[in-house]
Amino acid sequence: MPFSVSWHTLLDEADDIPADATLMTPLSHKEFRITDTQEHRVIIEYTDRNRDKKRPLKRDQFETLYRRIQDAPENAFDLDRLPPDADPYPAVWSLHPRFEIDEEHSVIRETEGPTTSQVIDAERSGTDDAERHEPDLQIYSDALLLTDALERHDVADLADQETDVLVNLYTLLSDVQRSANNFRQEIADVLLDRLHHDQPVSGQYGSVQRTTRRNSSLKDEDTVLNALEAAGIDREQVTSVDRAKVDDALDVTDLSAEDVYEIDRTEYVRKAEVDEDTKETRLQGLKDRLAASDEGDEEVQELQEEIEELEDRIEELTSFKSGAAYHTESATE
Numbered sequence: 001m002p003f004s005v006s007w008h009t010l011l012d013e014a015d016d017i018p019a020d021a022t023l024m025t026p027l028s029h030k031e032f033r034i035t036d037t038q039e040h041r042v043i044i045e046y047t048d049r050n051r052d053k054k055r056p057l058k059r060d061q062f063e064t065l066y067r068r069i070q071d072a073p074e075n076a077f078d079l080d081r082l083p084p085d086a087d088p089y090p091a092v093w094s095l096h097p098r099f100e101i102d103e104e105h106s107v108i109r110e111t112e113g114p115t116t117s118q119v120i121d122a123e124r125s126g127t128d129d130a131e132r133h134e135p136d137l138q139i140y141s142d143a144l145l146l147t148d149a150l151e152r153h154d155v156a157d158l159a160d161q162e163t164d165v166l167v168n169l170y171t172l173l174s175d176v177q178r179s180a181n182n183f184r185q186e187i188a189d190v191l192l193d194r195l196h197h198d199q200p201v202s203g204q205y206g207s208v209q210r211t212t213r214r215n216s217s218l219k220d221e222d223t224v225l226n227a228l229e230a231a232g233i234d235r236e237q238v239t240s241v242d243r244a245k246v247d248d249a250l251d252v253t254d255l256s257a258e259d260v261y262e263i264d265r266t267e268y269v270r271k272a273e274v275d276e277d278t279k280e281t282r283l284q285g286l287k288d289r290l291a292a293s294d295e296g297d298e299e300v301q302e303l304q305e306e307i308e309e310l311e312d313r314i315e316e317l318t319s320f321k322s323g324a325a326y327h328t329e330s331a332t333e
Helices: 003-016 059-071 088-093 140-152 165-193 221-230 242-249 278-289 296-320
Strands: 031-036 041-046 052-058 077-078 097-103 107-109 262-267 325-330
Touching: 003 031, 003 059, 003 088, 031 088, 041 088, 052 059, 052 088, 059 077, 059 088, 059 107, 088 097, 140 165, 140 278
Parallel strands: none
Antiparallel strands: 031 041, 041 052, 077 107, 097 107, 262 325
16 A cells, blocks of 8 residues: 555544544653644644653654555564654554554554554543542552551651650551562563663653663682683682681681671661551551541541541550660671
8 A cells, every 4th residue: 555545544543533632652651642633744742741742743754664664574563673752653653544553562563454543541541530449559558557647747856756656657667668669679570571772661750761780790619710810810819708608617616706807886776566456457447537538427427436536545555655776786897
């Protein structure tokens, strides 16, 4: 099919989509809208306020991509071969009924039948107004408890707070940090398959990109020493005291750690234990209050008062009466 025919079909499809329809680029996942279609170009506008909003996409660039798709094996062009800032072109091409983007394989291909486009569903665009739900995640529970504690205590001046309040805040912050790190790693594992060639991918609150970290570890001792000797480096120049072997020697001699180590004593606070029962009771009370937050009848208000009274009694029975400092030693060479 000649390019001119496909081009005018694409313009017709672009004219038919709603004015507020949002498209998403396949690599950087930036959202934009088509504001105008002309014989020699398509005008788009990014929805991200931090970017230059309007941008013309030229017909000759669409034709170049069209030729690349047709010349590619099985009419599937590798999106990773796109030049910088060319991400919107395949997204617009996906409006054509015979072109589709396969993000799993990172290609745009020409097909024989109808295809899907990069237009974002209306339901997805309105997620801010969607009904709230409670995710079954540890980070959600920990963050909810922390939010409640921050709302109940004035933390502008920590020195004015009671010791038990500080202990509770420290414990909750520690729990949030741990659960957040675990959940962040799960998200990173999924994102890794969707990021390409260090191209930043933007969201509402920021952006991420794929990076490569180079880790190295020595090969076995004989291989390393032989390679260095062959290069003219004497073994004694690169050999050093092995800490594990020193520790083994201390076990069978009368030497003390102070004889071979510089000891640096530091003091810090660490979380000793977590009262999971108290956390769960408080959490359930908060969930019940959230679920009933839109209700205004007397029965709900009485239930909220009963929950608050129960929480106050639990807090009085389980709260710390004094602080404790924990002293530990760390040894460094």
